[in-house]
Amino acid sequence: MRKIGFLVAGVAALGLALAQSNVIKIATMSPLSGPQAALGEQIKLGAELAIEEAKPRFRQLGFELQLVPYDDQANPDVGVANANRMINDPDILGLVGTLNSGVAIPASEVLARVNLVMVSPANTNPVVTDRKLPNVNRIVGRDDVQGPAAAEFVYNDLKLRRVFVIHDKTAYGQGLAEEFRKRFEALGGRVVAFIGTEEQSNFVPIINQIRAQNPQLIYFGGVYSQIGPFLKQLRERGLRMPLMSGDGLDSSEFERLAGSQNAKGAYYTTVAGPVSAFSQAKALTERFKAKYGKDIEGFGIYAYDAARVILAALENAIKANGGKKPTRAQVAQEVRKVKLEGITGTIEFDDKGDIKKAKYFVMQVAGTGNWADNKLIKVIEVAAPQK
């Protein structure tokens, strides 16, 4: 009994000592394996670059910065399990993540229990911030603006009236499709069909329905892993109408899966602007390429800025705390008060954690094999809905 007592005391003391250490960890959570790994890895690497660049600054303040990447496999259960591990590591003071709103919503509730702050570079579902959790923030736009923005583009700019809508039955895809349908019908357009599917391989039944309805455009709320094969099968069966989607399409993997010839001309809205839209991004892309040997894409830049938000808040919190390690609640408060000139624009949060003014980019796939060649058609800057 005594031995066990000493052992427990020893471990507790060790734990306490480790918690008091001068290590500050920032976590990332995104899919690092599985179908969406291409997007998830960008988030990890973007944040990692920002953290590496900040290490000298933090050493001067007496702290050692570390990155802790988590793989959520785009699966809410895995995300919640990771979040539980995160809150038990006392050195983790912030999270850059996630990619999927369906993972962020339950995981952020775990984090809210201990006020661990989350700055999202990619979650677009309105519910993520509508819950008004004090630890949840995002630096990208929302689907209840992305969907309507797409509808207005199709109605006013492309001047099309009959659209076939498909979604992938997730919080993200279905939300996006529903927002699109609401606005498109309000403008006077016709949504000839609204279909949800989790199908990954065999799209023939849906393609036959499209053949029967003959729409002018297909709007697909989903992710590149589904839309790529769908578009390939659609074009192979001789159907030529244009396709439009949201930011789930925003990956070079889409072009690989659909084939460059088929992907060419597809429209998509993205909340992560192309590298070319950001004037200061050039230096960042070069540093990224030098360090990782690959090109930075949409969400990589946003993850970089999201990490910088947390780092800025950390610095403010350390100074406000008299040079000592701040608590998670302090960091969360400082994040809300941050005003930062990021690569993606001015970052300031409203009382729900939405970025005050978000940008939405309408892009068109160039089909050259280089994702960065995609054309920017229109930039829309909108404030988040105040509800």
Add this chain to the structure above:
Amino acid sequence: MLEQILVLLPQVLFDGFILGFIYAMIALGYTMVYGVLELINFAHSEIFMIGAVAGVEVFRYLAPLIPNGYLLLAVAVVVGAAVAGLTAILVERMAYRPLRRRGTTNRLVPLVTAIGVSFFLQDLVRLIEGLWHNEFFLRMRTIEDLEGAFTLFGGAIFIQTKSVIVIVVSVLMLWGLTYLVNRTKLGMAIRAVAQDLSTASLMGINPDQIISRTFLIGGALGGVAGVLFALIYTTINPYVGFLPGIKAFTAAVLGGIGNIPGAMLGGLVLGQLENFFGTYLPILTAGNFGTEYKDVVAFLILIFILLFRPQGLLGQMVKEKV
């Protein structure tokens, strides 16, 4: 509504056949193994997936070396069948035979083992492809020779050359299997072992050898189905075997498990039903039930058939003799 249905019907029926033939080939693997071992080989869906992956890799590496698309496909089919068949034999040797040796009479044990092998193979392939190519989604390389398309009956049916190839190869395979089972000594041995294993061994048949060959043949067919699946649907991943596997098993049961023509019929019927309801469900239910319910309908029909004819469409009632 009727007009909407009729206008698409020829196309829907044609596409249903393609799906049906693929399901038929996979279903044969389930039915043959059940016939000789009374084991439902749930790992067969992964054998199918391995065939598909092999096909994709053959296309990836040999396309520059073989300019003729049809020859390349032939090579892919042979390689896919071989790899899948060998994997099936390995699985039988390492997972099922030791259980038979131990003489376990509880039929659940091999079944659960099969499920375990299925999970193992899925992640093994995911690991291999992840390390080898760092790709989760494998895309079948597009070959110009095979990419043609044409229409029949004044545009009523849009047919891809690939679809015709799939049908031709499937029919050849099914005919070949029927010939093998009914006209060769090996086929007779398989039928004997399926009927009564101990008596067959008394007649001088080596049951282990026959069982191995059954797995080889069933696995090879599943592999060919995999290559054709990858050709038609172009993108595959390590988990692509699961749903077609379950549906093909359903098809085998629908036709009468253990019955070879039954599996072929069951596959065709299920493929047609799935494709039919997939396309028409929104029209038939005025938008209330979408395409995603096609699987529900297919399985409901299975339940219905089993309630009223449990031996399946072509199976025979086996009366337990006391």
